[in-house]
Amino acid sequence: MHTLTTPSLALPTDLLTRYQHIRQWSEKLCQPLQTEDYVVQPVAFVSPPKWNLAHVSWFFETFVLKPNLPGYQEFNPDFGFFFNSYYESVGQRTLRAHRGNMSRPTTEEVYAYRHYIDSQMLKLLGETTLEAQALAVVELGIQHEQQHQELLLTDLKYILAHNPLFPVYQAGGAAWASAPPTLPAANFLEVGEGLYQMGYKGQDFCFDNEKGVHRVFLPAFRIADRLVSNAEYLEFMAEGGYHDFRHWLSAGWNWVQENKIASPLYWHQQEGEWYQYTLAGLQKVEPQAPVTHISLYEADAYAAWRGKRLPTEFEWEAACQQFNPVVPEAACFLENETYAPRPESRPALFYGNVWQWTNSAYLPYPHYQKAPGALGEYNGKFMMNQMVLRGGSCITPRSHIRATYRNFFHPEERWQFTGIRLAEYC
Amino acid sequence: MHTLTTPSLALPTDLLTRYQHIRQWSEKLCQPLQTEDYVVQPVAFVSPPKWNLAHVSWFFETFVLKPNLPGYQEFNPDFGFFFNSYYESVGQRTLRAHRGNMSRPTTEEVYAYRHYIDSQMLKLLGETTLEAQALAVVELGIQHEQQHQELLLTDLKYILAHNPLFPVYQAGGAAWASAPPTLPAANFLEVGEGLYQMGYKGQDFCFDNEKGVHRVFLPAFRIADRLVSNAEYLEFMAEGGYHDFRHWLSAGWNWVQENKIASPLYWHQQEGEWYQYTLAGLQKVEPQAPVTHISLYEADAYAAWRGKRLPTEFEWEAACQQFNPVVPEAACFLENETYAPRPESRPALFYGNVWQWTNSAYLPYPHYQKAPGALGEYNGKFMMNQMVLRGGSCITPRSHIRATYRNFFHPEERWQFTGIRLAEYC
């Protein structure tokens, strides 16, 4: 949760513009969908698109409109039950795995819900004066909706990828048609031993898990100036990487065996050639593009096989401070609308394309404090059994990312755009 | 599978009329649905409505059009994979539990598929002369679609009943508003000891599992002249029926314990009052109406508690020969459009309202023969671990039922309209 006194926060009118802009992006992302695509949930960790669209609206209704807009009338009192994600404080909710069993409310009703919320938010932000704390929650709601834009696309990709028709979300040319035939070998950039400051110290929005600026001592290390490519990952596969336990963590090896894993998610081999499902349909694996949709176990095994390792989240942040003090323009994010990682256009680009697994467990920073009340459930309660990812992906909104941003998933999860940057000690 | 030489089969033009009539009924039953209702599959044994609509069309395409219509072009070669149910002979298919993960083909595409099949069937039945064997498969396809009309409604009921909004399929008055305040006690009708002929011996359509007329010796018995009512079943519940192992089969008692069963499916207790979800929404349990949506385990436990038993399928058929030699007009079927069982309007009505569990395992009759080829998979391979039900329900098409009709489900299944008729030995 973000800071509750943020003096430099944009004025309400600016906030309103940003609110409307972000809300429109969510709907724009759904334009290619058929009504049926909004409904299904092939696996518990994937939510139906209509659930994502409604849940972000429920967030504004519950945490902004109900406490702040006098006389606010709920759109439908049942919706809390449907669209609460995990806030125990806010009452009962649909079991996560049952979201895809709910044909009602319909997609049309969900859009009506969104537009009702938008009209009420317009009233709130346009006609009333909010306290800083309430403004902060609006900001959190906007950031939250941006997070769900990313989830909406990864969930949708999972849905369409598991349909034997391999439907196309956005047709058309891969942006990398003119990629050079071979990538130069990665360089390993050196970062010296020392005490580094970690965590967010700016004045703008950040999540509570980034707060608590603190020092971390790092020994000297080197970090790759680019992501691992598909071509490099195919070498690992060709040399039997998935069949040699020596490269794997014990839990990873069990996962490979039990799930018969032999390639990244969404890869299919047809007549000796590797294809991957993308939001542009089934396409040949592009050798120059970064490998993606891999678990931490695969990232770690790949690194072990190369005689390298994954960086820690602190090494990544220190390297970023040195080599990418601002987010480079060249980085590939949601707004590029490629919806797939593309070959890197320049070296030492630490952002975008794919989230980078680190070998850091997702744990609290010193002096970490949960917010009081339901919003205290936003981040802190997930700090166990997950690993940190850094850098953002090709479907992360550009305004959403920064050097201190800590994403986190379980080590076996693959449906996000995840990838590998290698490191080693000096 | 029905007999392959059926001289009295209606002429092609009549068959065409019946074909069109049945096909239209399927679509009529879907008129109250929202697009989203067509998609979901809350549990493996329930199919999405769009799957049901497409599967019956695939049956005509695969078993009628492809072998008989010269130059027939498949609507979409991928559809076989999606819409094959269980015919191993006809190739690979979607795993049953994954039907609800498929947003594509869309409902609109499924309707286009239906209409394409209809146009081709019109050409086939209107313009060509079919051999008796091909006509028999058309007839089987019609009967098959009637079976799926019943499944479509039971599946839809399961889908809507598991939505917390309890959506209404068909609003409006329960047909039994004028039911008498109390039912007279059931009479037990006597049937004498003797050899009875079982199985279908007419000239019209029947399924292969009814064929093989044979004699069965029955000791004298008595059978109730009406179904067990909700009021009677509530007595069983009130006396702790669900909590006393002595009434239950061992497998039934395990099922009750593991699933915490304490009432029929779709029943909810609110402030001391019992409600049940019906296709008209959540309604008070009607005491006079037959109890329904119960497993064989519940039926058997109820009977044991009453000091009675379930009839065998042969006793039921013998009683029917004696008391209902033709299907009575008063029986409640799909065409009554009540979509719920209603209090019985007269005694000794052996048909309609709810399927009656028998204590007969679903096993082959003497001289049973599977049809050759894929249609041999229609019935025979399911003859294990299932129990026979007789009589048809309030959503069975009237023209589909007869005294020899053998329905079958596993003893724990409850989403069909299932009920109880008691019996005892003399």
Next chain:
Amino acid sequence: MHTLTTPSLALPTDLLTRYQHIRQWSEKLCQPLQTEDYVVQPVAFVSPPKWNLAHVSWFFETFVLKPNLPGYQEFNPDFGFFFNSYYESVGQRTLRAHRGNMSRPTTEEVYAYRHYIDSQMLKLLGETTLEAQALAVVELGIQHEQQHQELLLTDLKYILAHNPLFPVYQAGGAAWASAPPTLPAANFLEVGEGLYQMGYKGQDFCFDNEKGVHRVFLPAFRIADRLVSNAEYLEFMAEGGYHDFRHWLSAGWNWVQENKIASPLYWHQQEGEWYQYTLAGLQKVEPQAPVTHISLYEADAYAAWRGKRLPTEFEWEAACQQFNPVVPEAACFLENETYAPRPESRPALFYGNVWQWTNSAYLPYPHYQKAPGALGEYNGKFMMNQMVLRGGSCITPRSHIRATYRNFFHPEERWQFTGIRLAEYC
């Protein structure tokens, strides 16, 4: 449960002799065991041998000694919890799957328990005069212990067979060393159409599920004069029987796929040769011996592949009445101490060697009545989802079997000595 007034029951002294004889057999069967063999339970349906030994004693303690021996002191009040099998009426009990987790009571304590029970039974049977009903329960206890002798050996076989050392229970020569090199083809014996009397009508002990003499009408049929041999079953395997869905019931085919079944239980292929674990260790499959340790699904698929079928339990009993009016001396039972089926020594031997799957569901006979009280749980509550087997096996005590004896297991179970006798209609 047997009849409660059995005038011809042996006098107490005779009963005592039989009691002692049977009890000694149970212990004799355990002589080859190591202490550790008494403890383990590799799968829920297998009980540790020490559990079997104690449970049969608990039966005498609970149903005979406590109600009938004045001043009887329980050996240990905790033992009821450990050694009750499934009698809900008699209180709480160890979960079946946890029997193998109990290192205490030790084997030595279990033997002490047995000997205490024996001393008390000696007092009861030797010094008191029992009512007919109590005598009947003693008889039931003896029959019950005989059933558990068979279970003890099948459970032990399962335990040892799953140990990579393949320990030997009883070493030494297969009894069939001199079997002829090839078996003559089976003859199919004809049994005429007619009404047959089924069920037990003698004066001696029988189980409640055999009672209720009743008539069954059978069409004419033929039944094989011998069991299916391993050589014949190997033909089925060689012709791809396990890989062709057309031979299989739907539930059977799912079972084959999910469990990757490709041979009878306990078979291992080494360098192209088939071996089977026997109580004499791992041995080559003997072609002439009856195939055993197969599920009903395999029996049914084999029959379908041969163009035959399994008999019903009534056909088997009618054939027995005709061809084996008394149990032949040549039949192979427990007392032969082969502990494995052997090639049949003469044709038309309907008993012994392996239990024969029938295509009859285990359901009550007309007028079936459960006994009152806990012993009413002996049989009746299991009458669902199981199939009947007839004839007894090489480890069934000879005095335990008769023409009307109905054994029953679930169709997928294989750890009993189960086999195949074919039938067909005339």
Next chain:
Amino acid sequence: MHTLTTPSLALPTDLLTRYQHIRQWSEKLCQPLQTEDYVVQPVAFVSPPKWNLAHVSWFFETFVLKPNLPGYQEFNPDFGFFFNSYYESVGQRTLRAHRGNMSRPTTEEVYAYRHYIDSQMLKLLGETTLEAQALAVVELGIQHEQQHQELLLTDLKYILAHNPLFPVYQAGGAAWASAPPTLPAANFLEVGEGLYQMGYKGQDFCFDNEKGVHRVFLPAFRIADRLVSNAEYLEFMAEGGYHDFRHWLSAGWNWVQENKIASPLYWHQQEGEWYQYTLAGLQKVEPQAPVTHISLYEADAYAAWRGKRLPTEFEWEAACQQFNPVVPEAACFLENETYAPRPESRPALFYGNVWQWTNSAYLPYPHYQKAPGALGEYNGKFMMNQMVLRGGSCITPRSHIRATYRNFFHPEERWQFTGIRLAEYC
């Protein structure tokens, strides 16, 4: 794995004496067992005692005797399959969950195996001169056997605790009979901000996961001078700690709900009083003794409820450097033979009694290197999804523990003697 060149390692004769001493302790710990206790495995993570006894011998056979003793003859070539734990490099092995299904080799054979290994080790250590690297592996084998002494007791406790008879391992008075009636409140000892050196830097044995001395920057913090007691934990329970999601990590809350957790492992409530199973049988919960057999989730929830937190492993090690520069004599270890934690006899005792959960994930130290070959599987491959524990418990051998020792378990595991020491930031 320890360093491969350890010049100060004891001479072979000393090593032999230590070898024999440790080996005898393992057998001494088993003296109270019945043969049956050696066999059972109530849950996959618990190994049968005979497996533990044999596995540590297999370790010496595989990694010491086979490579180093010329002409060494394996005791039994099958034993590798039985007694390999997780070394993929060393070939196939029994599935972990099946260890308890193996009645053979018997306990007697396992002891014969041990004594054979001992005789061969005597020959090796007494008669040959080993290279430093081989000596290091002997040392590792000794340390490994000490680890398994602790596991043997925790596994045995789990086995006996799940037996309704609650068998006594070692009878007799709790050592804390004279504990003071109330404990003074814990003091929080302050440790200043700064760079601390972590990891093992001595000359003696340590595990590979402790190597790599490195600096860690710590903010100032306070750490409790004693463990959380049962009395304090009972307050948490009394105030509904197990029923209030706000104290719990999300994964912890799911674990509580799914497993219906409402007290530490081995606790039973009888007539309002709490009892716990101990190796001395079922006893009243001693209020002054440290709470034990809790998961990290419980430890974390307790700390959150108190407004404190768990220390990191680095904070623990820094505090230990300051307050317990050597392991205090007063600490309670295996050699005290209490087999249960006892009330702390003095403040600021960081060692013994119960392992202390830290909020540090088990991850590699900088420059961590796995050993080459099979022994590289000793530690490194487990560095995922586990949390670090520090300090040793009442059943840890005293010579086995040190400030840098990193134990690790999954956050839900409770069968080790685990407990809580609180911390907070200054």
